[in-house]
Amino acid sequence: MLKPGSTIGILGGGQLGRMLALAAAPLGLKTHVLCPDADSPAFQVCDAHVCAAYDDFDALDRFAAGVDVVTYEFENVPLATAERLSMHVPVLPGAKALAITQDRLLEKSFVRDLGIGTAPFASVDDLPGLEVAVAAIGLPAVLKTRRFGYDGKGQVTLRPGDDVAGAWEAIGRQPAILEGFVPFVREVSIVAARRADDAFAAFDVTENVHRDHILHRSTVPATLQADAMRDARRIACQIASALDYVGVFAVELFVVANQGVESVLVNEIAPRVHNSGHWTQDGAVTSQFEQHVRAIAGWPLGDARRLGRAEMVNLIGDDVEQWLPLLAEPGTHLHLYGKGEARPGRKMGHVNRLWIDEKAVPGC
Amino acid sequence: MLKPGSTIGILGGGQLGRMLALAAAPLGLKTHVLCPDADSPAFQVCDAHVCAAYDDFDALDRFAAGVDVVTYEFENVPLATAERLSMHVPVLPGAKALAITQDRLLEKSFVRDLGIGTAPFASVDDLPGLEVAVAAIGLPAVLKTRRFGYDGKGQVTLRPGDDVAGAWEAIGRQPAILEGFVPFVREVSIVAARRADDAFAAFDVTENVHRDHILHRSTVPATLQADAMRDARRIACQIASALDYVGVFAVELFVVANQGVESVLVNEIAPRVHNSGHWTQDGAVTSQFEQHVRAIAGWPLGDARRLGRAEMVNLIGDDVEQWLPLLAEPGTHLHLYGKGEARPGRKMGHVNRLWIDEKAVPGC
Numbered sequence: 055m056l057k058p059g060s061t062i063g064i065l066g067g068g069q070l071g072r073m074l075a076l077a078a079a080p081l082g083l084k085t086h087v088l089c090p091d092a093d094s095p096a097f098q099v100c101d102a103h104v105c106a107a108y109d110d111f112d113a114l115d116r117f118a119a120g121v122d123v124v125t126y127e128f129e130n131v132p133l134a135t136a137e138r139l140s141m142h143v144p145v146l147p148g149a150k151a152l153a154i155t156q157d158r159l160l161e162k163s164f165v166r167d168l169g170i171g172t173a174p175f176a177s178v179d180d181l182p183g184l185e186v187a188v189a190a191i192g193l194p195a196v197l198k199t200r201r202f203g204y205d206g207k208g209q210v211t212l213r214p215g216d217d218v219a220g221a222w223e224a225i226g227r228q229p230a231i232l233e234g235f236v237p238f239v240r241e242v243s244i245v246a247a248r249r250a251d252d253a254f255a256a257f258d259v260t261e262n263v264h265r266d267h268i269l270h271r272s273t274v275p276a277t278l279q280a281d282a283m284r285d286a287r288r289i290a291c292q293i294a295s296a297l298d299y300v301g302v303f304a305v306e307l308f309v310v311a312n313q314g315v316e317s318v319l320v321n322e323i324a325p326r327v328h329n330s331g332h333w334t335q336d337g338a339v340t341s342q343f344e345q346h347v348r349a350i351a352g353w354p355l356g357d358a359r360r361l362g363r364a365e366m367v368n369l370i371g372d373d374v375e376q377w378l379p380l381l382a383e384p385g386t387h388l389h390l391y392g393k394g395e396a397r398p399g400r401k402m403g404h405v406n407r408l409w410i411d412e413k414a415v416p417g418c
Numbered sequence: 419m420l421k422p423g424s425t426i427g428i429l430g431g432g433q434l435g436r437m438l439a440l441a442a443a444p445l446g447l448k449t450h451v452l453c454p455d456a457d458s459p460a461f462q463v464c465d466a467h468v469c470a471a472y473d474d475f476d477a478l479d480r481f482a483a484g485v486d487v488v489t490y491e492f493e494n495v496p497l498a499t500a501e502r503l504s505m506h507v508p509v510l511p512g513a514k515a516l517a518i519t520q521d522r523l524l525e526k527s528f529v530r531d532l533g534i535g536t537a538p539f540a541s542v543d544d545l546p547g548l549e550v551a552v553a554a555i556g557l558p559a560v561l562k563t564r565r566f567g568y569d570g571k572g573q574v575t576l577r578p579g580d581d582v583a584g585a586w587e588a589i590g591r592q593p594a595i596l597e598g599f600v601p602f603v604r605e606v607s608i609v610a611a612r613r614a615d616d617a618f619a620a621f622d623v624t625e626n627v628h629r630d631h632i633l634h635r636s637t638v639p640a641t642l643q644a645d646a647m648r649d650a651r652r653i654a655c656q657i658a659s660a661l662d663y664v665g666v667f668a669v670e671l672f673v674v675a676n677q678g679v680e681s682v683l684v685n686e687i688a689p690r691v692h693n694s695g696h697w698t699q700d701g702a703v704t705s706q707f708e709q710h711v712r713a714i715a716g717w718p719l720g721d722a723r724r725l726g727r728a729e730m731v732n733l734i735g736d737d738v739e740q741w742l743p744l745l746a747e748p749g750t751h752l753h754l755y756g757k758g759e760a761r762p763g764r765k766m767g768h769v770n771r772l773w774i775d776e777k778a779v780p781g782c
Contacts, residue, residue, distance in 0.1 A: 081745075100463075378718075
């Protein structure tokens with residue numbers, strides 16, 4: 055168990071690492087960040103940083119020597135990196151969570167083996183295998199590389215009549231998975247935390263709208279029937295236990311409706327804090343970032359209650375040029391990531407809004 | 419006017435500077451800190467720091483070259499330091515606010531000249547002058563050095579029969595002021611912000627309880643009659659305008675009652691964010707730290723509305739040993755300052771609590 059004055063090491067220096075560092079500070083914890091990118095947003099707010107590649111074992115050893123626990127802000131941490139560091143310090147969440155969530159096939163098989171529903175899926179190792187999968191699952195379907203894809207990269211949608219061989223080329227002939235389309239009525243996610251002693255706390259289910267494969271807006275409370283909400287929570291708890299998970303994670307879910315009855319299917323698991331949980335910074339008693347720090351520190355989990363109706367809207371690319379009008383909106387909380395260039399599709403920040411109730415707060 | 423990506427320079431590296439840096443980051447602003455103390459809490463969370471004395475002009479020049487505006491987290495910034503820096507970059511709040519608030523006599527005279535009530539006071543330059551002041555004001559009274567006192571240091575209480583010459587020795591025979599006791603029923607403060615264009619926003623009046631001259635607990639809403647509350651707000655606005663103030667400041671006030679009618683007298687002005695405003699981090703739409711950053715950046719002031727009933731309790735010295743039980747209290751927000759040694763009387767952190775209403779927040 056850490057104490058105030060301890061140091062957390064974060065692999066990865068993007069906005070998630072930055073926001074973790076900002077959440078660790080009020081808890082009296084220092085943060086060190088390791089990342090190969092010299093312009094890492096997280097470098098601006100941490101106590102010390104190491105700018106090195108993830109396979110630079112000398113740098114990893116130096117990094118480990120200065121921290122009391124290591125965590126990460128992106129799931130594609132090389133397993134060799136995690137292993138090297140765990141020779142010196144605990145790495146949380148642990149290797150099991152990393153190994154499973156880095157590979158879409160392993161992840162879907164793991165979920166299915168827990169008796170939890172997912173989209174229909176099949177492993178694809180070559181073009182003949184893809185053709186067999188297409189025949190079994192049907193089209194439309196999505197062909198995704200097993201590893202390294204995110205925000206719509208590393209995947210191709212196949213519709214009836216499309217060139218299957220062309221799709222296989224388009225994903226670079228990497229080991230892949232074919233996922234059947236899910237006729238979802240809504241997309242939701244659940245962000246939750248687990249501690250080593252199995253203590254568990256979930257935030258309210260979040261409703262998510264994507265644009266061009268990137269999250270656009272998250273809202274709470276989600277529109278979802280009560281039974282399906284309970285299922286989402288149970289699924290998150292089950293997954294966390296089965297992964298021996300320590301920290302915050304997110305489960306993205308599809309909502310499907312059958313004769314008016316809603317149910318949820320697991321889409322993806324992220325072994326980290328998640329974009330769909332940013333609303334918690336201003337809309338819950340404890341933010342997902344503070345919750346993750348508490349969990350990996352071995353500290354009591356914070357109160358996850360929602361404060362009211364909340365939404366988060368991402369600022370992608372030149373959306374960020376609206377920063378000044380956004381600052382002028384009463385009650386709109388601006389969160390910018392300290393990035394220089396507002397490239398198309400780049401997450402530059404987000405805004406959170408909270409409505410506690412419709413009555414004005416009594417003034418003095 | 420700053421833009422996201424600009425850099426704020428902070429003179430002083432204590433907890434106030436630390437919390438300013440943490441508030442600047444989500445607005446996309448970098449922070450550099452200059453302080454002579456190598457263990458400065460603010461050094462742990464800023465983009466760059468300079469560990470140098472405030473009269474090291476070379477260091478000041480280097481510091482100024484790297485920032486777009488300078489502010490400070492303690493009022494006793496040497497005027498020569500502020501002047502040197504303002505050759506290169508804007509220093510906000512400006513020299514007028516610093517000069518007046520650094521000297522208790524200048525400050526009280528300034529307030530009195532605005533027609534605002536204070537404790538009775540007289541200038542004291544020598545022992546005969548002290549004896550004249552005692553005769554004029556009466557005892558009990560407090561003898562305070564004009565400069566450099568805080569949290570009870572640099573002052574001596576004189577009661578009838580006390581050794582006046584001894585009191586003069588006890589404060590080191592420094593230029594001083596004698597303040598008559600105020601029979602206050604309560605102590606309150608108002609924390610507010612002003613922009614260069616005279617835009618003004620005040621947080622709700624805060625009720626404060628001190629222990630051993632150090633703030634112990636702050637609560638909102640304050641218990642105070644409506645007219646006195648309006649006066650407090652008007653006083654803050656008047657003081658800010660008269661000082662051409664830019665940024666957040668605090669006015670500490672005594673509440674006196676005359677035949678059941680409450681009124682306020684100004685006690686002290688702090689040209690900075692203030693301990694009695696920490697509740698705003700979790701209890702107001704915008705924290706005092708974010709508000710100060712907005713003001714000095716030339717950005718729109720944030721919504722200062724209170725979210726509910728709130729309190730802050732300081733963690734002084736070994737109070738901080740309660741950090742683990744405090745972390746376990748649902749809804750209690752822990753704010754630690756990253757200091758090493760929990761010396762008696764040392765501000766190690768604080769906790770904020772918020773009660774939005776007495777009903778439980780509806781869950782999912």
